[in-house]
Amino acid sequence: MIIIKTIDGITSRLRKFRSIHSSIGFVPTMGALHKGHISLLQNCKQVCELAVSSIFINPTQFNNADDFKKYPVTLEQDIYTLEKNGCDVLFLPDTNEMYPDETIPKKHFDLGQLEIILEGKYRPGHFQGVCQAVKRLLEIVMPSHVFMGQKDYQQCMVIKKLLEIENLNTQLIICTTLREENGLAMSSRNLRLSEKQREDAAAIYKTLRHVKQNIRSGSLLQLKKDAQDYLSGNNFKVEYVEIAEADNLNIVDEWDGVTRLVILAAAFIGDVRLIDNILLKD
Ligand code: PAF
Numbered sequence: 001m002i003i004i005k006t007i008d009g010i011t012s013r014l015r016k017f018r019s020i021h022s023s024i025g026f027v028p029t030m031g032a033l034h035k036g037h038i039s040l041l042q043n044c045k046q047v048c049e050l051a052v053s054s055i056f057i058n059p060t061q062f063n064n065a066d067d068f069k070k071y072p073v074t075l076e077q078d079i080y081t082l083e084k085n086g087c088d089v090l091f092l093p094d095t096n097e098m099y100p101d102e103t104i105p106k107k108h109f110d111l112g113q114l115e116i117i118l119e120g121k122y123r124p125g126h127f128q129g130v131c132q133a134v135k136r137l138l139e140i141v142m143p144s145h146v147f148m149g150q151k152d153y154q155q156c157m158v159i160k161k162l163l164e165i166e167n168l169n170t171q172l173i174i175c176t177t178l179r180e181e182n183g184l185a186m187s188s189r190n191l192r193l194s195e196k197q198r199e200d201a202a203a204i205y206k207t208l209r210h211v212k213q214n215i216r217s218g219s220l221l222q223l224k225k226d227a228q229d230y231l232s233g234n235n236f237k238v239e240y241v242e243i244a245e246a247d248n249l250n251i252v253d254e255w256d257g258v259t260r261l262v263i264l265a266a267a268f269i270g271d272v273r274l275i276d277n278i279l280l281k282d
Contacts, residue, residue: 001083003090007140010091014052014141023048026143026170028134031055032072032188033081036178040147041085043175052141053082054091056098060106061129067273072191091141098136106132111161117249118264119154119275122239127158134159138168146170151177151185153264153277157249177276179205185276192272201269203234207241208263208278215243215280217257224253227265236267246279 004010014024025048027040044051055078062068082090109131114120120127138146148156156174163170178186183205184198193201207227214223220243227241244251246260255261264277 001079001087001090003079003092005092005094005097007093007097010052010089010140013089014050017050018142021049023144024050024052024141025145025147026138026141027051027053027087027147028137029053029055029078030057030071030188031078032074032191033078034178034186034188034190036149036151036186038081038085039178040149040175041082041087043173044145044147045086047173048143048145050088051086052089052091052143053087054093054137054141056091056093056133056137058098058129058133059095060099060132061126063123063125063129070192072188074191091137098133109135109162110165111158114154114158114161114249117154117251118240118242118244119266122266127155130155130158131162135162135166135168138170143170145173147173147175149177150174151187151276153262154249177278183209185274187274189272189274193269197269197272200235201274203231203236204265204267204274204276205278207231208265208276211243211263212278212280215255215261217255220253220255227263231265231267236269239266239268239273241265241267243280246281 004013025044027044029037041051057071059068109128111127115127148159160172163172182202184201207230211223211227224241224243228238231238242251243261243263246262261280262277263280266273266275
């Protein structure tokens with residue numbers, strides 16, 4: 001694996017590659033890699049000739065300074081993991097390389113309702129920051145495919161929108177969420193959970209599964225309320241449990257029994273914020 005820290009360096013390396021091959025796969029990350037990231041890399045290697053990953057803890061997507069400060073950093077281990085799992089190129093820029101001129105006003109991305117619902121509502125500015133970093137990374141790497149995890153369902157929708165509005169010639173591949181044995185969705189933030197919290201956090205997936213098993217056409221209000229109450233009763237501070245149309249994230253309170261739906265939840269256990277989702281009708 002080659003590690004490249006500068007835009008000039010990665011641009012010239014990928015230019016050479018692009019002159020001979022057609023597919024470059026890209027797995028953008030903020031490090032603290034876990035099996036979910038490895039599975040993104042494995043998907044990438046199946047589809048593309050070259051696997052590029054990046055590690056950049058993007059300051060502009062943290063709406064909470066404390067969350068940024070506490071974000072786990074495991075760089076040495078991450079480099080080892082990427083190398084061992086067949087990553088060809090690791091792009092490792094610093095903040096100056098990514099955002100050289102702080103005086104340039106930040107571009108605003110028109111994300112429509114995606115920006116104000118669910119994660120957008122509770123993490124104002126978060127998706128603008130994600131788009132800022134991802135757009136920059138995509139313009140640098142110019143991948144044919146970008147691989148992202150379904151665990152960040154709304155982020156996937158945001159990136160789909162970003163590709164459309166910025167006319168970027170990259171295909172988004174959404175990969176299934178990897179889970180711990182108890183059902184807890186794998187996430188870098190899990191590193192901040194105590195063993196007991198890890199066990200308790202399995203309640204999120206349990207709740208989502210319960211809704212999937214019990215959903216019927218008609219009103220969804222009671223089912224949503226029961227899910228919220230169950231989590232609150234199990235020591236979570238719930239931000240939302242919502243059911244939405246899977247294709248556009250329109251929140252629904254009634255179901256026609258046909259439309260593809262997704263249930264999404266965000267809740268704190270201690271001071272760690274976790275999110276998860278599952279499709280209710282595959
Ligand atoms: O999902 C993440 O790790 C980040 O939001 C991403 C896509 C790497 C952008 O900084």
